[in-house]
Amino acid sequence: MRVTCDYYAEQAAAFLADQLRRPTPPRSYNTIRSHGPVLAIMPWNFPCGRSSVSLRRLWMAGNAAILKHASNVPRCALQY
Numbered sequence: 001m002r003v004t005c006d007y008y009a010e011q012a013a014a015f016l017a018d019q020l021r022r023p024t025p026p027r028s029y030n031t032i033r034s035h036g037p038v039l040a041i042m043p044w045n046f047p048c049g050r051s052s053v054s055l056r057r058l059w060m061a062g063n064a065a066i067l068k069h070a071s072n073v074p075r076c077a078l079q080y
Contacts, residue, residue, distance in 0.1 A: 005056060012060045034062035041068045 008015075015032075022028040038058055042051050051067055058065045 004053070008056045008060050016061060032061055037064040037066060039066045039068065041070060043070050 019030040020027065021030055040051065040054065055065050055067065
């Protein structure tokens with residue numbers, strides 16, 4: 001997990017850079033901006049490692065993330 005965290009940290013500037021979509025005038029760009037807090041509810045059979053992949057992307061863009069375990073599996077939250 002540390003290796004992927006380092007990868008996202010090193011590549012953050014490239015991932016968040018504006019992307020040119022239309023090179024001829026009028027030019028158009030895709031821009032990534034922070035949207036604020038994001039709530040994610042982890043389903044009962046969702047691997048915990050997969051949720052960290054999504055969280056890394058959110059944090060890289062400057063968002064806060066709230067990860068909640070599904071109510072039918074309270075022990076998943078105790079694992080962390």
